[in-house]
Amino acid sequence: MTCDIGTVTVLKGHPDTLKLNAVLSSLDGRISFRLKDCGAVELNSNFSVSLQVCETFLRSVNAICTYAYTVALGPIAEDEIRWLIFEASVLRPAVYSFGASNRDQNRIDNLFRALDNVEKALNGTACRFIVTERTQGVVSVVDTVIWSTLHLLCQIEGFKGSGLTSKYPNTFKWYGDLLATDFKSIKTPSASNLKEFFKNYPVSQPKVAAPSKLDPTKSKNSSTAQEHKQVRPNVMNWFSVETTGRAARIHPILPKEGARNILITSALPYVNNIPHLGNIIGCVLSADVFSRYCRGVGHNSVYVSGTDEYGTATETKAVEEGVTPKEICDKYFEIHRDVYQWFNIGFDCFGRTTNEHQKKIAQDIFWKLDKAGHLLEDTVEQLRCDQCTRFLADRFVEGGCPFCGYDDARGDQCDACGKLIDATTLKNPKCKICKSPPRIVTSKHLFLNLPKLEPKLRETLDESMSVGFWSESARSITNAWLKDGLKPRCITRDLVWGTPVPKQGFTDKVFYVWFDAPIGYLSITASYCGDKWVDWWKNPGNVEIVNFMAKDNVPFHSVVFPISLIGANDNYGIVRSLHSTEYLNYEDGKFSKSRNLGVFGNNARDSGIPADVFRFYLLFIRPESQDSSFSWEDFATKNNSELLNNLGNFVNRALSFCANNFGGLVNDVSELKPEDCELIQKVNVELSGYLECMERAHLREGLIKVLNISRLGNGYIQSCQPWKLLKGDETMKKRGGEVNSISVNLVHLCAVLLEPYMPQTAATILDQMNLRGSQLPPIPPQFSQVIASGHKIGTVSPLFKKIEDKEVKKFREMYGSGNKAAGDGDLPKKPNDKSKKQPQPGQDSTDGGIMLVGLGSRYSTLSLEQLQESLNAQADKVRSLKATNAPKSVITAEVESLKALKAEIASRGGNPVPTAAPPVSKEQLPEKLNGPAKESVPVTPPRISNSDGQQPAPQSTKSPGNVTVTSPENQTSPGNVTSPQGRGSGSKNKKKNKKK
Numbered sequence: 004m005t006c007d008i009g010t011v012t013v014l015k016g017h018p019d020t021l022k023l024n025a026v027l028s029s030l031d032g033r034i035s036f037r038l039k040d041c042g043a044v045e046l047n048s049n050f051s052v053s054l055q056v057c058e059t060f061l062r063s064v065n066a067i068c069t070y071a072y073t074v075a076l077g078p079i080a081e082d083e084i085r086w087l088i089f090e091a092s093v094l095r096p097a098v099y100s101f102g103a104s105n106r107d108q109n110r111i112d113n114l115f116r117a118l119d120n121v122e123k124a125l126n127g128t129a130c131r132f133i134v135t136e137r138t139q140g141v142v143s144v145v146d147t148v149i150w151s152t153l154h155l156l157c158q159i160e161g162f163k164g165s166g167l168t169s170k171y172p173n174t175f176k177w178y179g180d181l182l183a184t185d186f187k188s189i190k191t192p193s194a195s196n197l198k199e200f201f202k203n204y205p206v207s208q209p210k211v212a213a214p215s216k217l218d219p220t221k222s223k224n225s226s227t228a229q230e231h232k233q234v235r236p237n238v239m240n241w242f243s244v245e246t247t248g249r250a251a252r253i254h255p256i257l258p259k260e261g262a263r264n265i266l267i268t269s270a271l272p273y274v275n276n277i278p279h280l281g282n283i284i285g286c287v288l289s290a291d292v293f294s295r296y297c298r299g300v301g302h303n304s305v306y307v308s309g310t311d312e313y314g315t316a317t318e319t320k321a322v323e324e325g326v327t328p329k330e331i332c333d334k335y336f337e338i339h340r341d342v343y344q345w346f347n348i349g350f351d352c353f354g355r356t357t358n359e360h361q362k363k364i365a366q367d368i369f370w371k372l373d374k375a376g377h378l379l380e381d382t383v384e385q386l387r388c389d390q391c392t393r394f395l396a397d398r399f400v401e402g403g404c405p406f407c408g409y410d411d412a413r414g415d416q417c418d419a420c421g422k423l424i425d426a427t428t429l430k431n432p433k434c435k436i437c438k439s440p441p442r443i444v445t446s447k448h449l450f451l452n453l454p455k456l457e458p459k460l461r462e463t464l465d466e467s468m469s470v471g472f473w474s475e476s477a478r479s480i481t482n483a484w485l486k487d488g489l490k491p492r493c494i495t496r497d498l499v500w501g502t503p504v505p506k507q508g509f510t511d512k513v514f515y516v517w518f519d520a521p522i523g524y525l526s527i528t529a530s531y532c533g534d535k536w537v538d539w540w541k542n543p544g545n546v547e548i549v550n551f552m553a554k555d556n557v558p559f560h561s562v563v564f565p566i567s568l569i570g571a572n573d574n575y576g577i578v579r580s581l582h583s584t585e586y587l588n589y590e591d592g593k594f595s596k597s598r599n600l601g602v603f604g605n606n607a608r609d610s611g612i613p614a615d616v617f618r619f620y621l622l623f624i625r626p627e628s629q630d631s632s633f634s635w636e637d638f639a640t641k642n643n644s645e646l647l648n649n650l651g652n653f654v655n656r657a658l659s660f661c662a663n664n665f666g667g668l669v670n671d672v673s674e675l676k677p678e679d680c681e682l683i684q685k686v687n688v689e690l691s692g693y694l695e696c697m698e699r700a701h702l703r704e705g706l707i708k709v710l711n712i713s714r715l716g717n718g719y720i721q722s723c724q725p726w727k728l729l730k731g732d733e734t735m736k737k738r739g740g741e742v743n744s745i746s747v748n749l750v751h752l753c754a755v756l757l758e759p760y761m762p763q764t765a766a767t768i769l770d771q772m773n774l775r776g777s778q779l780p781p782i783p784p785q786f787s788q789v790i791a792s793g794h795k796i797g798t799v800s801p802l803f804k805k806i807e808d809k810e811v812k813k814f815r816e817m818y819g820s821g822n823k824a825a826g827d828g829d830l831p832k833k834p835n836d837k838s839k840k841q842p843q844p845g846q847d848s849t850d851g852g853i854m855l856v857g858l859g860s861r862y863s864t865l866s867l868e869q870l871q872e873s874l875n876a877q878a879d880k881v882r883s884l885k886a887t888n889a890p891k892s893v894i895t896a897e898v899e900s901l902k903a904l905k906a907e908i909a910s911r912g913g914n915p916v917p918t919a920a921p922p923v924s925k926e927q928l929p930e931k932l933n934g935p936a937k938e939s940v941p942v943t944p945p946r947i948s949n950s951d952g953q954q955p956a957p958q959s960t961k962s963p964g965n966v967t968v969t970s971p972e973n974q975t976s977p978g979n980v981t982s983p984q985g986r987g988s989g990s991k992n993k994k995k996n997k998k999k
Contacts, residue, residue, distance in 0.1 A: 248778020
């Protein structure tokens with residue numbers, strides 16, 4: 004049976020096509036895949052080939068070849084891994100260099116050394132293959148890969164007169180035999196394509212340690228061969244790469260033809276609060292990291308955000324403080340701006356929705372919707388407080404939740420069950436201002452006809468989700484809103500503070516904040532670049548719009564706002580990528596200003612801890628796939644282990660060694676040793692992963708890649724021990740200087756990659772390297788020598804300091820411990836009416852709500868794939884309980900959970916049937932069931948190489964042929980759909996689920 008592994012994208016005209024065709028020929032009938040030619044932009048220009056396997060991208064041709072072989076034939080052997088590394092880092096560069104027009108002796112010597120290894124492996128009449136005999140009639144992946152590289156060599160002009168065939172008879176006999184049998188139908192790249200490719204290959208090649216020292220025919224005791232995930236690009240390009248600073252940013256930044264133009268926004272926080280750490284990581288900090296990355300790799304990007312100043316939240320806060328809404332906005336705008344400045348949030352423009360452009364743009368969109376027939380008139384039942392002589396907006400009303408009975412629900416959403424609420428359905432409602440019971444009256448309002456625009460919205464979102472990057476929660480929440488069809492949505496409110504509705508008969512009303520607030524992105528952009536704002540917002544073919552927010556804001560950014568722009572029919576761009584986070588809790592409780600529980604922006608500033616340390620920890624625990632918690636104990640642990648002992652230690656070791664032993668001068672590196680090549684390859688693996696993570700805004704994983712690189716640097720210094728080399732002869736002393744030079748260059752790379760996360764720390768590192776005066780370097784596609792020999796570094800000092808246990812205790816006391824006693828008073832109360840019927844598993848919640856089904860916060864953000872895994876695990880649990888004769892009540896409870904999972908999967912259109920359980924071992928069964936049984940042979944999942952050799956640890960993502968492949972994130976339990984964090988902290992959020 005043929006297994007299709009997908010579409011492999013290849014850079015047009017690249018020789019990698021030959022290797023992939025050879026794999027198809029070799030595995031004929033077992034594996035299939037399609038080849039798609041494309042340009043450098045589509046492949047991100049740093050790669051020649053790409054294959055997506057679930058959530059992971061394989062970016063090297065040897066990785067893809069290995070994956071295909073693994074799916075077809077099973078795991079490859081360790082000696083094959085060594086050969087794949089050899090082909091990618093030694094043989095292939097030597098062949099490509101030999102193909103260059105200005106072939107020098109150094110290139111020829113490199114080729115001879117590489118071919119010596121192949122000849123040695125094929126020496127003797129018994130050796131018909133490099134690694135092993137045919138497996139199931141198929142030549143090995145090593146033979147296929149190396150044959151393909153030699154086939155290119157044979158097409159190079161001048162090969163026939165080179166004497167190589169006589170110098171390496173076994174090699175070319177082996178090549179000829181396979182050409183006549185397994186690969187006789189392979190199509191050879193055209194001579195013109197090869198000539199063009201080799202012409203662009205680097206012309207100057209450094210002197211590299213003889214490949215024999217990397218002899219793949221010798222088994223190594225170390226595990227370094229297994230640790231190579233991907234060799235990209237080869238170490239030949241490490242030397243003397245010329246770099247320039249980043250292009251100067253001249254404001255206002257405008258889209259450019261032919262550039263990748265990215266408009267980045269973060270959810271607009273309400274100006275009725277001081278932002279806490281959950282608000283900060285939920286929107287502005289995440290967007291800032293992505294924005295800095297975009298600048299670092301040369302994307303033409305602009306980052307805009309601001310404060311959301313209209314609406315009920317502002318009026319409510321103004322009433323509480325006894326001032327006008329305008330005064331509240333002025334006060335809290337300054338607070339927000341100061342907090343974000345302290346956190347080093349690098350907005351291109353941080354504005355306000357009360358700016359002079361808001362009214363004009365919002366009313367223009369409104370009139371276009373009205374003239375296109377997308378607005379409806381209807382009456383709405385509303386609550387009016389006669390004591391206050393005003394209509395009560397949702398947030399001015401409190402009462403019992405009509406769904407779960409929670410007796411302190413707001414008029415717009417219940418904090419206990421997370422469902423959206425019609426304020427008129429509250430039990431025992433009361434005015435939040437005077438506590439009097441309001442009465443229901445009718446009022447005429449305008450509605451946006453969402454059902455009419457829904458088909459176009461679905462079409463637009465399908466395209467956005469296919470070409471952009473959407474977080475799993477963003478997808479699931481959006482699909483939940485679309486699941487049962489949209490309904491008309493009111494866009495006007497009986498308030499005073501807001502953008503006025505211009506239509507006759509409604510001029511005493513203002514726009515509902517969720518119609519009006521997202522338009523703030525447009526008006527703030529107009530505040531930044533004047534009339535040129537349309538170049539960013541009405542230029543969909545040339546601009547990517549990327550949104551960051553907490554998950555409670557998703558439906559308004561993925562449904563309500565886009566559908567307004569679509570209905571306006573004015574060439575507006577729609578969100579391309581939408582990145583939502585789950586919620587950040589505090590010490591397993593919740594942030595509460597009134598109870599002094601949690602760290603708010605002003606607290607962080609006054610704590611004495613640098614902003615970069617807070618940035619680091621928030622990004623390290625960023626709730627990308629599930630809720631997470633800020634813990635002072637963990638904060639100190641991560642600071643002391645990852646920053647102090649890992650990153651800070653490496654930077655200080657490398658720079659201090661240079662300052663103390665070489666007068667601060669960087670040494671020359673004349674020759675790369677095997678351990679240097681090994682380091683460079685490993686660093687490039689992590690760098691490749693970093694770039695991939697950042698493009699997809701997997702910011703937490705990107706940070707881990709940086710820490711992995713510094714950890715590699717520490718290991719490299721420790722294994723080479725340059726302090727001992729300096730005690731030896733001149734050769735050893737020179738080697739000690741080379742090790743330090745490579746380490747110093749790696750420090751520079753760490754600083755550049757760290758800048759999006761910890762900008763001040765990165766600047767400090769560059770300052771210590773005596774590079775602060777120059778422009779910030781760009782983020783490179785590979786690890787290269789950018790600090791030339793002779794450069795003198797500056798004054799070196801430690802980057803971080805230890806956080807002691809006594810400080811942890813102090814901070815916990817200052818900002819609340821988050822223990823049960825402290826948090827209980829802030830958690831949703833249980834319903835008073837115990838007889839009230841609660842939603843049953845699988846029962847639909849309110850239509851139009853964020854929750855998917857009655858299971859809601861437990862399963863709503865899980866993907867179908869994760870649900871299927873949970874279903875399989877639950878089915879296994881039920882089988883095990885039945886097999887061990889567990890109590891009936893226990894089995895029944897677990898069966899109900901199994902049914903609930905099935906219902907959730909079925910509601911998503913999935914197949915609610917668990918896969919067969921693995922065999923239960925005799926040791927797992929009670930003695931009375933330990934009888935004879937049929938032998939079961941579990942299928943061993945193949946190790947998948949994401950590299951030219953490395954086998955990563957498998958995680959739980961399925962791929963063709965039931966193969967387990969590596970997923971970039973190991974998502975576990977879901978988060979809760981509760982209170983807003985990306986937009987404001989005026990709501991309360993539900994207590995975090997305990998991890999299973």
